[in-house]
Amino acid sequence: MKKYCFGIDIGGTTVKCGLFDVQGNVLDKWEIKTRSEGNGENIIPDVAAAIETKISEKGIEKADIAGIGVGVPGPVNEEGAVVTAVNLHWGYVDLAGEMEKLTGITTKVGNDANVAALGEMWKGGGEGHKNVVMVTLGTGVGGGIIIGGKILTGSHGAGGEIGHIHVEDKMDKPCGCGNKGCLEQVASATGVVYLANKKLAESSMSSVLREGEVSAKTVFDAVKAGDALACEVAEEFGKYLGTALASVTGVVDPEIFVIGGGVSKAGTVILDYVKKYYVNYVLDACKGTEFALATLGNDAGIYGAARMVIE
Amino acid sequence: MKKYCFGIDIGGTTVKCGLFDVQGNVLDKWEIKTRSEGNGENIIPDVAAAIETKISEKGIEKADIAGIGVGVPGPVNEEGAVVTAVNLHWGYVDLAGEMEKLTGITTKVGNDANVAALGEMWKGGGEGHKNVVMVTLGTGVGGGIIIGGKILTGSHGAGGEIGHIHVEDKMDKPCGCGNKGCLEQVASATGVVYLANKKLAESSMSSVLREGEVSAKTVFDAVKAGDALACEVAEEFGKYLGTALASVTGVVDPEIFVIGGGVSKAGTVILDYVKKYYVNYVLDACKGTEFALATLGNDAGIYGAARMVIE
Missing domain, CATH: 3.30.420.40 (ATPase, nucleotide binding domain)
Structure with missing residues (x-):
């Protein structure tokens, strides 16, 4: 031994x-x-x-x-x-x-x-599970898929590259990968800022986000303070990510999603917005899939x- | 032995x-x-x-x-x-x-x-591969995922249930599963008929599909005969299925997609429409993923x- x-x-x-x-x-x-x-x-x-x-x-x-x-x-x-x-x-x-x-x-x-x-999976937010999907919401959106306790690598090393799932036909800017409308463009820290700036430009609602620089942190701080425009941004974020994770479930059906990365520092409010949309787009058997925050950080x-x- | x-x-x-x-x-x-x-x-x-x-x-x-x-x-x-x-x-x-x-x-x-x-995977369209996604386009859309030569069952038995990936926000009818906008509603035999009837109602284009009953077979026969309206239906079908399979690749990154079921009897024309959209929404490393028709039938x-x- x-x-x-x-x-x-x-x-x-x-x-x-x-x-x-x-x-x-x-x-x-x-x-x-x-x-x-x-x-x-x-x-x-x-x-x-x-x-x-x-x-x-x-x-x-x-x-x-x-x-x-x-x-x-x-x-x-x-x-x-x-x-x-x-x-x-x-x-x-x-x-x-x-x-x-x-x-x-x-x-x-x-x-x-x-x-x-x-x-x-071993010692963090997914401890006790063998089928785990981790989603890292940082500058980009990263992902990792564990099936039966083992990494799913993929045939071209692209297993778990869920940041590049297509979620928005109307996206005009290209993603870093060259495609348009990737999850990463609307659900990463950068993506949340994109959604907020778009909403600020299109809406005449007052918002604390109109003062100072917008970041994923200021958006979710404003959500917690009840800012209506920020809450609309969080709904959009939740819809994109919740729908994409429902697609992930339609492929690998994990026991649990573990959400990490800078954006996840906002806490469980993130999970609430994601789950709200997730349950609309998965089979009944999967409506109880668990969601947890990552705990191991770096x-x-x-x-x-x-x-x-x-x- | x-x-x-x-x-x-x-x-x-x-x-x-x-x-x-x-x-x-x-x-x-x-x-x-x-x-x-x-x-x-x-x-x-x-x-x-x-x-x-x-x-x-x-x-x-x-x-x-x-x-x-x-x-x-x-x-x-x-x-x-x-x-x-x-x-x-x-x-x-x-x-x-x-x-x-x-x-x-x-x-x-x-x-x-x-x-x-x-x-x-063993003796059909995916022979020689170990990472295979099969898609069955019948009355519904079924799926099966093979990773490293083994079935991916999923935590709730829902691994490979790709017919219920959400692809259309504007769908008004519920799917058999109770959700709305599932891939199955637009890419199964029934789904192709739905798309064709919608197009026939909305468009004033002439089409052989206006004569007699519409089925997935009559639609793809018309596509092969160059019917312009039928080709528009095939584009929509290809966009829905190609985009959904790109999402599947963003999760499990297979070597090959094997397409079977009644709709696939139309032949390689199906694969052409699907691949056309698929390549837009996957990472560069995955643009060469193979597509083949199933060969074992029942x-x-x-x-x-x-x-x-x-x-």
């Missing part, structure tokens, strides 16, 4: 690292800088060195380590190779292979959004990465 | 039965009547007796049988129990358990749409049922 595992979350500016026991208790947590200069060729050796240092520091036997799990910001194939990761200046990188060569420890690799979903990645190596 | 398996597809009027070798060659194929009278309590004993008779007739050793796979028209839980099957007059039935008791042979049970998808169920017991 192995005792320990490492969870590594490689981001564009920092690499988050965690040492866990196999029950999922975090024993140590630290960060190193992501040296993405050049072709990002220092990143893997830096991570390997950080792990070796921690192993020495803690006096751990390598034989007691279940493995190293790594989350990366880009699509990953089934062999654990990164197809591309723009923020790391990486093209195709055999991350699992290189890490195993440097450390002699079994390594598994996943896309960061999928890995975060696995972390929330640590979801290291938890999920560690979980990948424990079966 | 086991040599044989049975694939059973229980429908409301007949039970289709197949004896296969484990390579997937059908050795015998027959039907019995579905005696659904009462609470359908004769169905399982009838199927068990049919299997016992076939085993004797062929002189097969039970030790050489990998198992019995059964598809049923209703949701099935992970233990192989049927939650409910209206057409069989069944409430909760422990089908796997009862069949094993009667025959002494390992039994696996799945929902019929999911089982058909597995059949098409036999998909027995193939998929048999496949369930072979790992």
Whole structure:
């Protein structure tokens, strides 16, 4: 029986690292800088060195380590190779292979959004469930799908890319992906601001949102204060996201949706607006699907990465 | 090494039965009547007796049988129990358990749409793939999702229920499920007729569809003959289905969509209209997802049922 595992979350500016026991208790947590200069060729050796240092520091036997799990910001194939990761200046990188060569420890690799979903299933908002969809409402809308306790990667690494589900035929601006009318354009932090500015321009209603800069936070603060225009914006947000998550249920029928990311800091008011529309568009059997807020924040990645190596 | 398996597809009027070798060659194929009278309590004993008779007739050793796979028209839980099957007059039935008791042979049970998808993956339009979404365009729109060669059942047995993805806010009639604007209302055989009749009423264009009764077949026959109004109907159908399948890709990212059911008898013209819209709403990595017609017809169920017991 192995005792320990490492969870590594490689981001564009920092690499988050965690040492866990196999029950999922975090024993140590630290960060190193992501040296993405050049072709990002220092990143893997830096991570390997950080792990070796921690192993020495803690006096751990390598034989007691279940493995190293790594989350990366880009699509990953089934062999654990990164197809591309723009923020790391990486093209195709055999991350699992290189890490195993440097450390002699079994390594598994996943896309960061999928890995975060696995972390929330293990020790976060989805704890106790095996079929979980995580939705991250940040600058964009990310997603991760866990079926039977495992990440659904997809045939082109696009499993769980729910931010690019089409929800609005009338959208005139293109999404970052090049298409028009993606969920991300109306349900991310940026999307909420877009909806609010549109409403402010089209309506003559008074609103606290007319004073100062509009952000997802000011919109949901105004909703909590009963601002009528902000509430209309929240209804639109809820309709887009609730309808899209109903479509997700029509495909994978999860036990629970876990909602994270900056927008979710507004709290359960978000879930109320989403559920209101969700129930209109799912089969009776699914009207009771649970909704919860994510609880691990920026640590979801290291938890999920560690979980990948424990079966 | 086991040599044989049975694939059973229980429908409301007949039970289709197949004896296969484990390579997937059908050795015998027959039907019995579905005696659904009462609470359908004769169905399982009838199927068990049919299997016992076939085993004797062929002189097969039970030790050489990998198992019995059964598809049923209703949701099935992970233990192989049927939650409910209206057409069989069944409430909760422990089908796997009862069949094993009667025959002494390992039994696996799945929902019929999911089982058909597995059949098409094994020996039909999706052969050679492990991540397959099957869409059945019949009276309704059914779906089945295969990930890594296995059926995605869903937490409430609603995995792959893509006929109830919401696609039309302006739909005034309720769907059979009670919601409004489901894919099934506009992309099934019935849905195509609905779209055609709506177009005929709203437009003053001449069309061969104004003569005689409108069906999905007459619509797509008219499309092939270049009828302009019928082509507009096909565009609408393609937009609804193509956009919905793009959403499916944003969730599970399959290698291939396999399209079956009565409407698909129109042939590859269906795929052309669907793909035209699909590519607008998926990420670049997924624009090359394959589309194929189903090839097993009514036999998909027995193939998929048999496949369930072979790992």
